[in-house]
Amino acid sequence: MSKKGKGFWGRLEDVPREILYAILLIVFIIPMLNPIGFPVPISPEVKKWKDTIEAMPAGSAILIDFGYSGGGEPELGPMAVAVYHHIFRKGGLKAITMSTSLEGPLLWDKVIAEVNPAKYGAKYGVDYIHIGYISGTETAMAAVGKDLRATTNTDYKGASLDQYPIMTGIKDASSFKLLIVYTTGGDQSEGWVRQWYTPYKVPYLCSVIAMMVPTMLPYFKAGQIVSLTSGAQAGQMELLLGVPGRGIKSADVITLTHLLVFAFVVVGNIAYYGRKASERARGG
Amino acid sequence: MSLFVRRQLPIVLVFVTALLVMVDYFLKIPGTGPVVKDLQNWGIILTAFSLGFGAVNLFYLHTRHISRRTAGQWPFSIWLLLMIVVFTIIGVATGPTGPQYSWLYNASYFALSATVYSSLGFYMTTGCYRALRARNAEAALLLVVGAIALLRNAPAVAVGVPIIIPMEAWLSAIPTTSAQRGIMIGASLGAIALGVRTMIGRETGFLGRLTEAERRGGT
Numbered sequence: 096m097s098k099k100g101k102g103f104w105g106r107l108e109d110v111p112r113e114i115l116y117a118i119l120l121i122v123f124i125i126p127m128l129n130p131i132g133f134p135v136p137i138s139p140e141v142k143k144w145k146d147t148i149e150a151m152p153a154g155s156a157i158l159i160d161f162g163y164s165g166g167g168e169p170e171l172g173p174m175a176v177a178v179y180h181h182i183f184r185k186g187g188l189k190a191i192t193m194s195t196s197l198e199g200p201l202l203w204d205k206v207i208a209e210v211n212p213a214k215y216g217a218k219y220g221v222d223y224i225h226i227g228y229i230s231g232t233e234t235a236m237a238a239v240g241k242d243l244r245a246t247t248n249t250d251y252k253g254a255s256l257d258q259y260p261i262m263t264g265i266k267d268a269s270s271f272k273l274l275i276v277y278t279t280g281g282d283q284s285e286g287w288v289r290q291w292y293t294p295y296k297v298p299y300l301c302s303v304i305a306m307m308v309p310t311m312l313p314y315f316k317a318g319q320i321v322s323l324t325s326g327a328q329a330g331q332m333e334l335l336l337g338v339p340g341r342g343i344k345s346a347d348v349i350t351l352t353h354l355l356v357f358a359f360v361v362v363g364n365i366a367y368y369g370r371k372a373s374e375r376a377r378g379g
Numbered sequence: 380m381s382l383f384v385r386r387q388l389p390i391v392l393v394f395v396t397a398l399l400v401m402v403d404y405f406l407k408i409p410g411t412g413p414v415v416k417d418l419q420n421w422g423i424i425l426t427a428f429s430l431g432f433g434a435v436n437l438f439y440l441h442t443r444h445i446s447r448r449t450a451g452q453w454p455f456s457i458w459l460l461l462m463i464v465v466f467t468i469i470g471v472a473t474g475p476t477g478p479q480y481s482w483l484y485n486a487s488y489f490a491l492s493a494t495v496y497s498s499l500g501f502y503m504t505t506g507c508y509r510a511l512r513a514r515n516a517e518a519a520l521l522l523v524v525g526a527i528a529l530l531r532n533a534p535a536v537a538v539g540v541p542i543i544i545p546m547e548a549w550l551s552a553i554p555t556t557s558a559q560r561g562i563m564i565g566a567s568l569g570a571i572a573l574g575v576r577t578m579i580g581r582e583t584g585f586l587g588r589l590t591e592a593e594r595r596g597g598t
Contacts (some may be wrong), residue, residue, distance in 0.1 A: 112505045119504050133535035136544075165489040166496030197430075200476050201484050230426040231419075238419035241412065245420055251476055294404065305532070312556045313563060330534065346534050352500070353533035357526060359508040364522070367512045 104369035107362070115359065122355045126347035135346045141331040144300055144322040145181065147273065153187035155272040156265060158239075158297075160287065161192055161199035161206075161225075162278035167304050168202055170326030171277045173342035174302050175206045177332040178275065183215035183222065184336075189261050190223040191271075193239065193247075195232050195283050200225055200251040209340075220250075220259035227251035232282045236290035240268035268295040275300045277326075284311055292319045302326060390580040397578050434463060462487075524550060 101109065151157070163171045182190050194200055203225050217223055226247050229235040238246045243265060248256055256262045264270060274297045278284050284303050291297045298321045303311060305325040315323040324332070327349055329342025396418060402408055403415040441456035449456075466483065473479045513519035530536045531547035576582040 110508075115505050115508055116501050119501060134538040135534040136538050165492035168489070169493055169497065198484075198489075201481055201489075204476060204481060205485070229423060230430065231423040232426075234419050234422040234426065238416065238423055241416045241419065245416060246423060252474065309551070309555050309559055312551060313560045316552060316556050327532065350533040350535040352504075353529050354536065356504055356507050357529050357533075359504060360511045360522070360526065360529075363508045364512055367514075 102370070102373055104366050104373055107366035108370055119352065119355060122351050123348055126351055127344065130344055131347045131351075133347050133350050135330050135334050135343065137331050137335050138324075138328060140322045140324050141328050141335060144178075144324060144332070145335055147298065147300060147321050148178070148181055148185065148188075151185070151188055151272060154189070155187075156189040156191055156270055157182065157273045157275060158271045159190060159192040160195055160274070160276040160278065160283065161203045162195040162276060162280060162283035163202065163304075164196055164198050164279050165202065167279035167326070168205070169341075169345075170304050170329075171279070171302060172202065172206055172209075172326075173329035173340055173345070174324065174326045174332060175277050176209050176340055177329055177336055177338055177342060178302075179206065179210040179212070179223075180338040181336050183210065183212050183217045186215065186217075186222075188222070189265075191261065191265065192223070192225045193235075194225070194228040194251075195235055195286075196278070196280070197228055199228055203251075221261055224256075224259055224261050225251040226256065232280075233286035233290055236286050240291055240295060242267055243270075268297055271297055273298050273300065275302075277302045279304050279307075281307065281310060285314070288314050288319050386580075386583070386586060389586055390583075393585070394578045394580075397574065434467075437463065 148157075161175070179190070182188050192203055194203065196202075207223075212218070212223060226243075227250060229239065229246055231238070235246065244256070250256060250259070268291055274287060274291055276284060276287050276299070278301075284301055284307065287299060287301070292299050299319065300322050301311060301315075301320045302324045303326070305327045308323065308325050311320065311323050314320050327345075329340075330344075330346035330349075331342075333340050333342045399411055400415055400418065403411040438460065441460050444452045444456040445460075447453070466480075469477075469480050469483055507525075511518075511522050511525055513522050527543060527546050527550060530540065531543050537544055573582060577585065
């Protein structure tokens with residue numbers, strides 16, 4: 096059908112995607128350049144996450160999995176940054192990180208550079224460490240849970256773990272009081288439940304990309320995950336901890352783009368019913 | 380190579396290995412722990428080896444594309460192989476977390492990966508505009524549920540219209556979790572069936588290419 100033949104409603108229904116892209120881009124860029132400061136509610140899950148770390152006794156070891164890829168960094172990176180701020184500010188905790196994603200060590204470097212642990216007096220090898228990428232995903236989780244040193248003897252730069260005080264007394268899953276996972280993969284987020292929560296009952300905090308949340312809800316509702324958040328809630332975590340960063344900046348963008356998509360859905364439906372009504376009127 | 384080596388021995392190995400891992404996971408019988416620990420570490424080494432094997436396979440596949448000048452493919456194959464060589468050389472020379480390697484990763488792969496992933500937002504937006512239409516009762520229901528989820532995930536909307544919070548919470552806790560549990564239980568039962576069939580030699584895909592007679596257990 097020609098454009099002329101479509102009528103107003105038909106043209107509105109089939110508005111070129113380039114126009115929709117352009118509107119989305121404008122709505123995206125404006126709050127990035129000039130943050131509006133919309134209110135951000137703190138969800139119970141984010142509060143529970145913070146309370147769990149807050150309740151950790153001094154000297155507790157936390158295993159952190161950087162299990163996300165570069166594509167997920169804009170969403171999960173800000174959450175990881177905010178949580179590291181909390182861990183270092185609280186102090187006295189051992190943050191031992193590994194990666195089930197090949198890109199994990201590189202992305203961890205970016206996060207640590209953003210956090211700047213030195214400003215909290217935290218030192219590499221004493222308060223935090225990265226023991227590198229361990230291949231095998233679920234097999235790696237099971238192996239680390241059984242005997243960490245049998246899986247790797249070096250940190251992510253290849254230096255022996257024996258030289259770092261943080262690794263003293265760290266043997267297996269029983270050495271850890273908490274597990275934190277940031278991931279873009281279902282194998283990782285579900286694998287940690289199977290390989291760590293089920294056999295060792297290690298409390299598990301899980302942060303995934305927003306589209307993965309429904310797949311993880313059954314584990315969360317069953318109590319196998321203490322708190323389940325999406326990276327899109329990083330702004331809430333930053334607000335709760337008082338460390339504004341990339342997350343809170345993107346909260347305005349998330350609000351406006353979601354409202355825009357809602358408006359698009361409404362307009363699309365008005366156009367659909369408008370076209371149907373005009374076709375009926377012409378037919379009648 | 381005899382049929383015993385090609386078929387029966389691998390099946391016996393798979394059966395014994397799977398049994399050991401399962402016994403250790405579910406029953407915690409003393410003595411199985413150290414054996415399973417070694418098996419898991421072998422698994423990690425094999426997975427790491429498979430990454431290198433994958434790189435070799437990529438070279439094999441793409442050098443063929445280049446030598447045959449496959450239309451619409453061979454220039455990209457050259458670029459791919461060039462990138463593998465550059466990343467490998469810099470990674471080996473400076474370490475996989477060295478500053479040069481990190482720069483290369485951040486300036487190329489990371490930026491592209493984040494861009495490609497982010498571009499999904501544009502496709503989803505146009506998809507919502509064109510597909511979320513109340514054409515019938517089922518589509519209207521999907522539209523309403525989608526709209527509630529959409530508005531709940533906009534932080535400021537949840538503050539301004541708080542009624543949306545319990546509505547979305549109910550949708551997440553009851554229909555979504557129930558449906559997801561059903562999917563997971565179904566998939567798990569399928570995985571268990573596949574595992575049992577593999578253990579007893581009814582699934583032979585992992586053995587590689589067997590003849591039809593061999594698959595049936597003949598000679």
